[in-house]
Amino acid sequence: MTRDRMSEQELDATLADLGERLAYPRPTRLADAVSARLREPRSGRWWDALRSPRFAFAPVFATLAVLALVIVLAVPGVRATADDFLHAWGIDIFRVPAIATPAVNPSPRSGLGALTTLVDARVRAGFPVRVPSDARLATPDEVYRDGADAPGARQRISLVYGPRAGIPLSYEPGVSVLVVEFRGTFDENLIGGKGVGPDTRIESLSVNGGRGLWVEGAPHLFFYRDPSGIIQTETLRLAGNTLIWEQDGVTFRIEAQVSREDALRIAASFR
Amino acid sequence: MADVKRLRTDSVEGRPTEDAALVERSRNGDQDAYGELVTRYQAIAARTAYVITGTAADAEDVAQDAFVKAYYALDRFRSGAPFRPWLLRIVANEAINRRKAAGRRPTVGLSVVEDRASGDTALSPEASALAHERREVVLDALRKMREEDRLVIAYRYFFDLSEVEMAEALGVARGTVKSRLSRAIARLRAAMEGDQLHDA
Numbered sequence: 001m002t003r004d005r006m007s008e009q010e011l012d013a014t015l016a017d018l019g020e021r022l023a024y025p026r027p028t029r030l031a032d033a034v035s036a037r038l039r040e041p042r043s044g045r046w047w048d049a050l051r052s053p054r055f056a057f058a059p060v061f062a063t064l065a066v067l068a069l070v071i072v073l074a075v076p077g078v079r080a081t082a083d084d085f086l087h088a089w090g091i092d093i094f095r096v097p098a099i100a101t102p103a104v105n106p107s108p109r110s111g112l113g114a115l116t117t118l119v120d121a122r123v124r125a126g127f128p129v130r131v132p133s134d135a136r137l138a139t140p141d142e143v144y145r146d147g148a149d150a151p152g153a154r155q156r157i158s159l160v161y162g163p164r165a166g167i168p169l170s171y172e173p174g175v176s177v178l179v180v181e182f183r184g185t186f187d188e189n190l191i192g193g194k195g196v197g198p199d200t201r202i203e204s205l206s207v208n209g210g211r212g213l214w215v216e217g218a219p220h221l222f223f224y225r226d227p228s229g230i231i232q233t234e235t236l237r238l239a240g241n242t243l244i245w246e247q248d249g250v251t252f253r254i255e256a257q258v259s260r261e262d263a264l265r266i267a268a269s270f271r
Numbered sequence: 272m273a274d275v276k277r278l279r280t281d282s283v284e285g286r287p288t289e290d291a292a293l294v295e296r297s298r299n300g301d302q303d304a305y306g307e308l309v310t311r312y313q314a315i316a317a318r319t320a321y322v323i324t325g326t327a328a329d330a331e332d333v334a335q336d337a338f339v340k341a342y343y344a345l346d347r348f349r350s351g352a353p354f355r356p357w358l359l360r361i362v363a364n365e366a367i368n369r370r371k372a373a374g375r376r377p378t379v380g381l382s383v384v385e386d387r388a389s390g391d392t393a394l395s396p397e398a399s400a401l402a403h404e405r406r407e408v409v410l411d412a413l414r415k416m417r418e419e420d421r422l423v424i425a426y427r428y429f430f431d432l433s434e435v436e437m438a439e440a441l442g443v444a445r446g447t448v449k450s451r452l453s454r455a456i457a458r459l460r461a462a463m464e465g466d467q468l469h470d471a
Contacts, residue, residue: 005460005464006405006463010405011409011456011459011460012428014402014405014406014409015409015424015428015429016428016429017402017406018383018406018409018410018413018428018429019425019428019429019430020429021383021384021406022318022321022322022381022382022383022384022429023321023327023381023382023383023384024314024317024318024321024327024330025317025318025320025321025327025328025330025331025334026314026317027313027314027317027331027334027335028313030309030310030313030316030317030331030334030335030338031306031307031309031310031313032306033335034305034306034309034335034338034339034342035302035305035306035309037335037339038302038305038339038342039302150298150299150300151300151302152298152300152342152343152345152346153300154346
């Protein structure tokens with residue numbers, strides 16, 4: 001009898017019937033299991049959750065384009081041509097003829113959040129905070145945490161170093177090295193951008209096995225996408241050389257007047 | 272036989288207002304509120320995962336992972352949007368990824384719980400046997416289909432999602448839902464008929 005083609009009604013009814021009879025699992029205490037998992041420190045590929053649903057990225061691209069345009073047009077002295085447009089694993093780099101030095105250089109302390117301790121930062125960051133084991137930098141002079149006091153809230157941890165042997169002071173009085181760490185990646189889902197002047201040299205390289213970027217020269221603006229998908233702007237604060245890289249879903253950045261080789265050595269010592 | 276079910280075009284199942292409040296509290300770190308959401312949607316999450324993975328144990332794991340990931344993605348959840356289809360989207364992706372990671376086999380082991388006490392008792396033995404045979408044919412075809420097609424069919428026929436919810440859960444425009452569904456049904460029929468030719 002079923003050798004005859006089922007009518008639409010018969011198929012509909014059979015499907016509805018089948019839907020009620022499938023041997024579904026019957027989870028009852030899933031909330032407990034989930035709750036236990038949420039209490040564990042987060043590990044692994046947290047950004048999968050962001051990738052899972054097919055979020056519409058179009059608005060993000062549009063926003064990024066507008067932001068780039070605004071930078072190019074609004075910063076005095078910048079001619080409105082981005083004459084080079086590089087793609088380095090999802091980072092868009094806009095090379096422009098010149099970028100004005102901000103009239104007031106942002107203090108490395110302003111905007112870094114609240115002064116805290118390394119222990120507290122590690123507890124609250126929501127990601128493993130790494131510190132260079134390089135003897136000169138194992139103990140930061142100041143640690144800042146920027147982020148709300150809620151589980152899952154975005155956190156940015158900054159380590160500020162005073163004068164250190166062998167590392168020139170930056171343009172920022174009393175500061176030689178700034179390390180910034182936050183969840184947020186250069187994953188293909190995450191788009192960043194950099195406004196870069198003509199004196200700036202950019203090189204993409206491998207850092208600790210992950211993808212990185214070495215930026216040498218003038219002050220720069222820096223875009224990245226945070227875990228909630230919002231484009232954030234950061235000014236590289238020390239106006240020096242910068243090494244940025246991604247490791248385990250966390251973006252690290254070292255700003256210091258050191259050579260590329262020194263920066264890579266310091267990065268390799270992060271534990 | 273049951274009436275033909277039409278694709279629901281009204282908006283959303285569940286309790287959107289309460290969901291919104293629970294989502295808001297969860298975002299602020301209230302894990303009890305999130306636990307409430309888990310309890311509320313664990314059944315449909317596990318069922319959705321089961322339709323894709325075809326094994327109950329995998330489906331429970333998938334549901335659990337999906338709830339954990341959804342929690343950490345709450346920042347990206349659009350305020351006021353319905354929670355259930357958003358969650359299902361995460362569940363379905365998680366389930367499909369798991370199947371890919373496990374080395375996708377051509378068929379899944381979906382099975383039915385037969386001999387329910389209710390239902391067929393009202394039917395004559397012949398009608399009951401016919402219904403049983405039809406279910407077997409359809410189930411067999413479903414086992415061989417692409418996850419995405421099985422998912423569309425499940426949302427519509429098994430879980431009775433509305434068109435709006437289906438669009439949200441599938442991540443497609445609302446106007447695309449019907450065509451997705453009719454393509455899935457066409458492929459289901461092709462699979463059924465392929466079977467029958469093969470058997471004959």
